[in-house]
Amino acid sequence: xxxxxKIEEKGNIAIMTISAPKSLNALNSTILxxxxxxxxxxxxxxxxxxxxxxxxxxxxxxxxxxxxMAPLGPQQGETFGRKGAEVFRRIETLPCPVIAAVNGFALGxxxxxxxxxxxxxxxxxxxxxxxxxxxxxxxxxxxxxRLARLVGxxxxxxxxxxxxxxxxxxxxxxxxxxxxxPSSRPDGSNEGNSDLMNRAIELAEQIAANAPLxxxxxxxCINTEWDMEAxxxxxxxxxxxxxxxNTEDQKxxxxxxxxxxxxxxxxx
Numbered sequence: 001x002x003x004x005x006k007i008e009e010k011g012n013i014a015i016m017t018i019s020a021p022k023s024l025n026a027l028n029s030t031i032l033x034x035x036x037x038x039x040x041x042x043x044x045x046x047x048x049x050x051x052x053x054x055x056x057x058x059x060x061x062x063x064x065x066x067x068x069m070a071p072l073g074p075q076q077g078e079t080f081g082r083k084g085a086e087v088f089r090r091i092e093t094l095p096c097p098v099i100a101a102v103n104g105f106a107l108g109x110x111x112x113x114x115x116x117x118x119x120x121x122x123x124x125x126x127x128x129x130x131x132x133x134x135x136x137x138x139x140x141x142x143x144x145x146r147l148a149r150l151v152g153x154x155x156x157x158x159x160x161x162x163x164x165x166x167x168x169x170x171x172x173x174x175x176x177x178x179x180x181x182p183s184s185r186p187d188g189s190n191e192g193n194s195d196l197m198n199r200a201i202e203l204a205e206q207i208a209a210n211a212p213l214x215x216x217x218x219x220x221c222i223n224t225e226w227d228m229e230a231x232x233x234x235x236x237x238x239x240x241x242x243x244x245x246n247t248e249d250q251k252x253x254x255x256x257x258x259x260x261x262x263x264x265x266x267x268x
Contacts, residue, residue, distance in 0.1 A: 004031045005038055006055065012048040013204045015197075018227030019055035023064035027109045029083065036087050043094065045132045046267070048095055048208035048215070050094065050248060053101040054110075060102040060126070066135065072152065081140030088116035088141050095216045097207050101200040102126045103193050107165060112139060115146040118219065119203065120177040121195045122168050122225030128176055149226070151175050190217070211249035212267040214261060 001007075006017040016038060018025045023040035039248050042050060054060035064084065072080060091098055091113070099113040100106075107116035107129050107245045114120050114128070122128075122158060130139045130147065139160060140143065151174045159166070182198045188254035217240045225233035248268040 005034050007038065010201060010204075012046060012208050013051065013201065014042055014045070014047045014049075015051045015053065015054050015201075015206055016042075017053050018061060021056050023065060024059035024066045025054040025056070025107060025110070026062050027084065027113070028065035028068045029080065032083050032087050036090065039087075039090050039094070048096050048212045048267075049204040050096065050098045050130050051197075051204055052091070052098060052103055052113070053197065053200070054103055055160045057104065058112070058114040059105040060100070061113055061186075062105045063108030063110055063131070063160065064141070069137075075238075075244075077137075077140070078253055082140035084112070088112060091116045095219070096212065097215065097219060098149065099204055101196050102128075103196055108139070108143075109141050112141040115143070115150060121179045121181060121196060121200050121203070122177050123183040123193065124145075124180050125183045126168045126171070126177075126180075127165045128168075128171045129163065130160045131165065133161065133165040134163040144169045198228065209265075211247070211253055211265040213247050214244055217244060231244075 003022050004018065006019050008015040008017070016035070018027075018031065018035075020026060020031060034177070035210055064080075069077070069080065070267050086264065097119065098117040100117035100120045102114050102120060104123065104125060105127055106114050106122070106139050108131060111128050130143050131145075134137050139147070144156070144160065147159065150156075151159075155174050158164075166174075166176075168177065168180045172180050183195070183201050192259065225236055249263075249265045253263045253265065255261075
């Protein structure tokens with residue numbers, strides 16, 4: 001169905017793999033359009049978590065497609081940037097959580113894609129960076145916005161102004177990623193991609209086992225309250241908290257707790 005996406009389902013978890021091996025999964029207009037199209041399909045399903053990763057052992061997404069960008073003029077460049085920014089904003093605001101499983105290079109648009117996800121896991125051979133100034137441009141898919149929010153303004157400025165790529169452990173240290181998964185085992189075998197995906201699926205399953213309406217409400221609160229004044233943010237959370245008590249999941253979950261039983265949440 002898709003030329004550059006591989007879609008897999010594991011129960012109520014979906015896995016979207018960006019697959020353009022010749023360009024190390026670089027993002028062009030076609031791939032952005034396919035991601036946008038798949039998000040329509042995803043939102044129409046009964047999923048509780050989405051995992052995004054890249055095809056191959058070297059790259060998550062190596063960046064945006066420079067061969068497509070090179071001949072663009074100002075208006076065309078703005079249009080291309082807006083398309084990427086809109087798709088990434090859709091990912092950021094999906095009702096359910098999104099996990100980035102970063103298996104290698106996450107540069108430019110790849111780093112921006114990872115930052116649009118709720119949680120970032122990476123293999124220990126991953127590299128992150130915003131190298132755009134070395135090409136005469138700036139991050140165009142909302143990188144200047146999200147990087148500063150994730151790692152602080154000073155570190156974001158340093159990374160963007162220098163265009164320097166950083167390794168997985170440094171990305172973990174500054175808060176750009178949540179967790180680093182070893183890419184090799186004690187016996188020397190290289191199972192990085194499978195271990196990374198196993199960890200991503202494990203985390204997605206932990207999320208999916210919880211009350212989906214509550215998880216969605218928590219994501220909405222965190223995203224919405226970010227720019228609010230404290231009193232407004234607290235009031236927003238209070239309203240969302242109250243609405244949880246109008247769900248079957250809340251009734252069943254608390255009853256299961258009181259009776260020392262187990263609740264299978266239905267998302268109602």
